[in-house]
Amino acid sequence: MSLKDLTTSMLPAIESELQRIVARLDEPRTRPFHEMLTYHLGWTGEGSGPEAQGKRIRPLLVLLTTAACGANWKLALPAAASVELIHNFSLVHDDIQDGSDLRRGRTTVWKKWEMPQAINAGDTLFILAHLALLETGSKFPAEKALQACAIINEACLALSCGQFLDIFYEKHSDLTIEDYWPMISSKTAALLSACTRVGALLGGADEAAQESYRSFGHYLGLSFQVQDDYLGIWGDSTSTGKSTESDLLTGKKSLPVLYGLGKNGPFARRWAEGPIRAEEVRALAEQLAEEGAKLYTQEMADQMTELALRSLRAADPQGKAGEALFELAQGLLNRQA
Numbered sequence: 324m325s326l327k328d329l330t331t332s333m334l335p336a337i338e339s340e341l342q343r344i345v346a347r348l349d350e351p352r353t354r355p356f357h358e359m360l361t362y363h364l365g366w367t368g369e370g371s372g373p374e375a376q377g378k379r380i381r382p383l384l385v386l387l388t389t390a391a392c393g394a395n396w397k398l399a400l401p402a403a404a405s406v407e408l409i410h411n412f413s414l415v416h417d418d419i420q421d422g423s424d425l426r427r428g429r430t431t432v433w434k435k436w437e438m439p440q441a442i443n444a445g446d447t448l449f450i451l452a453h454l455a456l457l458e459t460g461s462k463f464p465a466e467k468a469l470q471a472c473a474i475i476n477e478a479c480l481a482l483s484c485g486q487f488l489d490i491f492y493e494k495h496s497d498l499t500i501e502d503y504w505p506m507i508s509s510k511t512a513a514l515l516s517a518c519t520r521v522g523a524l525l526g527g528a529d530e531a532a533q534e535s536y537r538s539f540g541h542y543l544g545l546s547f548q549v550q551d552d553y554l555g556i557w558g559d560s561t562s563t564g565k566s567t568e569s570d571l572l573t574g575k576k577s578l579p580v581l582y583g584l585g586k587n588g589p590f591a592r593r594w595a596e597g598p599i600r601a602e603e604v605r606a607l608a609e610q611l612a613e614e615g616a617k618l619y620t621q622e623m624a625d626q627m628t629e630l631a632l633r634s635l636r637a638a639d640p641q642g643k644a645g646e647a648l649f650e651l652a653q654g655l656l657n658r659q660a
């Protein structure tokens with residue numbers, strides 16, 4: 324129960340820190356702008372609450388890693404808030420680029436306030452994230468704070484490159500599985516590995532332990548995305564809250580799809596003919612499974628999971644926070660939703 328015990332104190336502290344940072348916009352002239360951000364972060368508006376806020380996995384990883392290295396996690400709160408704001412900046416922009424009307428069951432920012440203001444909201448979350456990150460300089464030695472800033476900025480660059488590849492891949496039909504891993508390494512794994520690496524840095528871990536924590540976050544991100552691809556086709560929609568038709572209908576170049584295309588069988592031939600229709604989805608999912616994509620995707624998820632846990636064991640996290648990291652990892656790596 325270490326995870327539950329720690330999140331009881333960490334999650335409210337994360338929310339308070341986020342609210343403090345976003346409150347910079349809570350002024351008479353920018354109050355409607357402030358409302359856009361508080362709405363997106365799940366604090367205000369119709370449907371607000373824990374479900375709308377998300378799980379705050381990234382800031383939790385920062386704080387738990389810091390604590391597992393023997394340091395005071397409260398000192399790392401600005402860094403934890405920073406990664407959550409960066410994550411949310413990427414979500415606002417993703418929704419615009421994907422044309423998504425809903426995020427966590429609620430109208431997206433761009434749909435509610437239109438695209439120009441949504442772009443501005445995403446940019447502002449990015450700026451606030453970096454202002455928060457600078458506050459680590461008042462809590463840690465300048466050299467360590469500067470290194471944390473460099474790690475986060477490298478992750479931001481990777482996020483943008485991953486998003487570029489994701490969009491770029493949509494119009495290319497000659498992709499292979501080898502093209503998949505660089506995209507998800509940037510888009511999904513980069514920020515998670517930055518969370519665990521920064522947490523270890525601020526926690527006072529040596530370079531070897533920092534690398535083990537970075538590797539843990541990296542493989543955690545890869546496993547998470549591969550599982551997401553699996554659930555997007557063969558998951559239980561009542562558990563995931565997401566239709567299992569959507570990934571095939573939208574033509575997403577997920578891992579099972581790329582595996583199927585590489586087989587050049589019936590699935591690949593149908594894919595080449597044009598957009599998938601809703602009534603074809605179930606049969607095509609079964610066809611993918613027959614061609615080995617389902618088993619291959621599960622094997623890749625298992626492989627990334629083992630690498631993540633091996634890296635975490637090598638990091639040797641200590642105390643209740645160390646136990647909580649293993650609990651959190653097991654929950655994320657064995658999820659059904």
